[in-house]
Amino acid sequence: MKGGVIHVLLIEDNALDALFVRGSLTGTSNPKFELRRADGLATGLSQLAAGGVDALLLDLCLADSEGLETFRKVQAAAPEIPVVVLSSEDNGEMAVAAVADGAQDYLVKGHYSTDLLTRSLRYAIERKRSQRTLHELAERLTHHVENSPMAVIEWGANLDIIRWAGEAERMFGWTPEEVLGKQRGAFPLVYAEDEASVAEVFARLYSGGNQKCFSANRNCRKDGSVIHCEWYNSSLMDAQGNLRSILSLALDVTERKHAESGLSLANQQLQRLSTDLLRSQDHERRRIARELHDSTAQILAALSMNLIRLQKSGGEPLKKQALLAESIELAASSSREIRTLTYLLHPPLLDEIGLVSALQAYAEGFNQRTGIDIELILPSDFGRLHSDLESALLRIVQEGLANVHRHSGSPVATIQLERDLTEVCLVLQDRGCGLPSSLTAPDSGFVGLGVGILGMRERAEQLGGRLEITSAGKGTRVTVKFPLAVQNEQLAHISG
Structure with missing residues (x-):
């Protein structure tokens, strides 16, 4: 329609009927x-194809086309054009059938006024426009529903499934053909233990007491597996308060649930590790205090007493010489004790001549203190690593050998160190009693192994490494690997 003018095409082969229409619109x-008039269907279709038509008046009974087929051909050729059917008195049923097929209205020839004809044409145009708008809206809605990232399920007034779209088939496994028309309890969609809570949600939605709600429960898939879902539900009621339908949008949150469970477990392990580390720190402080009190402090006390006696000994050379000799030995012993304690806290050789020499010196001292033989397999051309990485490897060896001494009962331990262009590998092996299988199972984690091995693992992971423990009933093997490709980047992050 342009400039307030409605362009009407009349397809009518009866000249008298056409004249009546023209007179009504003049x-x-x-x-x-x-x-405009066309006296046959073929001519009318040509004019429709040329465009510029706002509405169509159509006689169903033409020389070149007869009955409903006439309307269907027109609708197929120009589905966007509103059609008002003109029928004779004896073709009323055919006209009604045309309206059912999509015509906007029908008029009986010779029984309409100008007002009725113009009103019918105007209403036909508006109804067609509204239908087009609704059709486009339905197309968009259907597209969004079918392509929704969530499962889209609509339940009818009897809680039977009337829509199964979006991700519903992928999430739950059933096809639309398998579930449409079935009621909620007709197939095992809800996990049995959650059925009562889901039934309560649907009862509130059905009654209208809660027209939108969120719920979360476990659901069953067609293959019997169980998934966790979040449900976003809304109910539509009629004017009398009766249910028309319920729309449910379901989101599979199984992976998120597993991640939350893993995070909760990790937090529990972290809390236990924190407690164990504080306990270990307190134990280490008490041990250092005890070492200083029982050895170094006693030696220094004896040295002080000797110096006092020497001061009071007068002119007895032999007694002075004996006291001096004993004092020198006490001072040397105190020095050795302090060196041993500081070496355990941080071996000075590590900074000066590198990891290999530090391991050799530590193994020798460990053998002297414990009697456990240490077999070293260390390449002579191993070279140097970043100081943080060397310190981590030495600390892991210290803690590992401490565990051998405290727990394994092994008379010998092997330390093997090697490297290539991509990683450095440390292996610590004993021949002791081994570990219980429950503690070395893949899903057992490290918490049950104690704070020592937890600390070893933390040192490895901090620098991008990984620690593995294997035990075959006799002997335990600890393997630690650090990737050298990412070493500089991670060490810079830790240092910065």
Whole structure:
């Protein structure tokens, strides 16, 4: 419609009927109707194809087409054009059938006025426009529903499934053909233990007491597996308060649930590790205090007493010489004790001549203190690593050998160190009693192994490494690997 003019095409082979239509539309205004006529279907379809038609008046009984087929051909050729059917008195049922097929209205020839004809044409145009808008809206809605990242399930007034779209088939496994028309309890969609809570949600939605709600429960898939889902539900009621439908949007959150469970377990392990580390720190402080009190402090006390006696000994050379000799030995012993304690806290050789020499010196001292033989397999051309990485490897060896001494009962331990272009590998092996299988199972984690091995693992992971423990009933093997490719980047992050 342009400039307030409605362009009407009349397809009518009866000249008298066509003249009546023209007379009815002549002189109309606001809007003005302009009429074109085609005396057959073929001519009319050509004019429709040329465009410029706002509405169509159609006689179903033409020389070149008869009955409903006439309307269907027109609708197929120009589905966007509103059609008002003109019928004779004896073709009323055919006209009604045409309206059922999509015509906007029908008029009986010779029984309409100008007002009725113009009103029918205007209403036909508006209804067609509304239908087009609704059709486009339905198309968009259907597209979004079918392509929704969530499962889209609509339940009818009897809680039977009337829509199964979006991700519903992928999430739950059933096809639309398998579930449409079935009621909620007709197939095992809800996990049995959650059925009561889900039934309560649906009862509130059904009654209208809660027209939108969120719920979360476990659901069953067609293959019997169980998934965790979040449900976003809304109910539509009629004017009398009766249910028309319930729309449910379901989101599979199984992976998130597993991640939350893993995070909760990790937090529990972290809390236990923190407690164990504080306990270990307190134990280490007490041990250092005890070492200082029982050895170094006693030696220094004896040295002080000797110096006092020497000061009071007068002119007895032999007694002075004996006291001096004993004092020198006490001072040397105190020095050795302090060196041993500081070496355990941080071996000075590590900074000066590197990891290999530090391991050799530590193994020798460990053998002297414990009697456990240490077999070293260390390449002579191993070279140097970043100081943080060397310190981590030495600390892991210290803790590992401490565990051998405290727990394994092994008379010998082997330390093997090697490297290539991509990683450095440390292996610590004993021949002792081994570890219980429950503690070395893949899913057992490290908490049950104690704070020592937890500390070893933390040192490895801090620098991008990984620690593995294997035990075959006799002997335990600890393997630690650090990737050298990412060493500089991670060490810079830790240092910065």
